[in-house]
Amino acid sequence: MRNWVALFLFVFTLYSFGQSVPPHAANVNYLLKGAAKGDTKAELMLGLAFEFGRGVAQDFVAAAHWYEKAADAGDSHAQALLGNLYAHGKGVAQDQAKALKWYLRGAVDGDSAAQTNVGFMYFNGSGVPQDYGEAARWFEKAAAQNNPLAQANLATLYSAGLGVPRDPAKAADLYLEAARQGNSYAQVKLAWMFEHGVGRRKDLAESLRWNRTAAERGNAVAFNNLGYMYEHGIGVARDLSQAARFYCEAASSKMAEAEHNWAVIRSDVKGLPTDCEEAARLVARDAPQSFGNTSESIEMGSTAPSHGSNTANAVLCAKW
Numbered sequence: 001m002r003n004w005v006a007l008f009l010f011v012f013t014l015y016s017f018g019q020s021v022p023p024h025a026a027n028v029n030y031l032l033k034g035a036a037k038g039d040t041k042a043e044l045m046l047g048l049a050f051e052f053g054r055g056v057a058q059d060f061v062a063a064a065h066w067y068e069k070a071a072d073a074g075d076s077h078a079q080a081l082l083g084n085l086y087a088h089g090k091g092v093a094q095d096q097a098k099a100l101k102w103y104l105r106g107a108v109d110g111d112s113a114a115q116t117n118v119g120f121m122y123f124n125g126s127g128v129p130q131d132y133g134e135a136a137r138w139f140e141k142a143a144a145q146n147n148p149l150a151q152a153n154l155a156t157l158y159s160a161g162l163g164v165p166r167d168p169a170k171a172a173d174l175y176l177e178a179a180r181q182g183n184s185y186a187q188v189k190l191a192w193m194f195e196h197g198v199g200r201r202k203d204l205a206e207s208l209r210w211n212r213t214a215a216e217r218g219n220a221v222a223f224n225n226l227g228y229m230y231e232h233g234i235g236v237a238r239d240l241s242q243a244a245r246f247y248c249e250a251a252s253s254k255m256a257e258a259e260h261n262w263a264v265i266r267s268d269v270k271g272l273p274t275d276c277e278e279a280a281r282l283v284a285r286d287a288p289q290s291f292g293n294t295s296e297s298i299e300m301g302s303t304a305p306s307h308g309s310n311t312a313n314a315v316l317c318a319k320w
Helices: 028-036 040-052 060-072 076-088 096-108 112-124 132-143 148-160 168-180 184-196 204-216 220-232 240-251 256-268 276-286
Strands: 004-010 313-319
Touching: 028 040, 040 060, 040 076, 060 076, 060 096, 076 096, 076 112, 096 112, 112 132, 112 148, 132 148, 148 168, 148 184, 168 184, 184 204, 184 220, 204 220, 220 240, 220 256, 240 256, 240 276
Parallel strands: none
Antiparallel strands: 004 313
């Protein structure tokens, strides 16, 4: 069994364009008029429009320009967003020190996305000496505001005992809070904890439920774990055709464990198509008794999608 320490870098913040646009925000000219009068929210919305190409051609330089105006005026969302651009070198020269500067300004003003990013930078030692205790402190501030990425990150620190005392039960509580908000990474971690009785009473039905929930959000690790559970009848009736379908779905993400499992199945059942539903039907027809040496379910793979369904995020994974 492999364990992974994985943290999310909160790249774009929960302050999403679609949820934050005022009635006239789609009209860039309207926003430009507001910005010319010093309207900080108009400046922020212009930055969002240019960063994401909403109502205007995508232009990271213009996005940085408008974010900086709003950030200088004290808008904490703009400060977090400008920090993202410096962290990734979009529209500005990549500069971790400047990213940290803007994240800190937003974090001190209470922006939970900025607080999450400050925590990540301390965890990773980006633009600042590595300090797990400081990472935990900033994640805790954001988690207290119900930020799901901060909750998941703080849970990971409690699970591994990094910067805080190791506490699997506390980790499970935090993963649960994030999972309920739709964070698929937390859902997979929680499923693993229920499967193995870590931080929670062993409950295979709950493990299956959370893996299914994460799979509905496209999480490749969850698909792989579901394949293993159906293959071996863990918390569900054994069903090799369903196992094949889930392994196939996971393999399409290029996750190494899933690619291995899917290759094992294709070597055992000759002539399987690449279409996962059709492959499942052929496995059901041929009715093999078992598959070969597939990998057991995992906490979190060595890679993960770089974009989540609600927010964009990057993942730092280190083998632990």
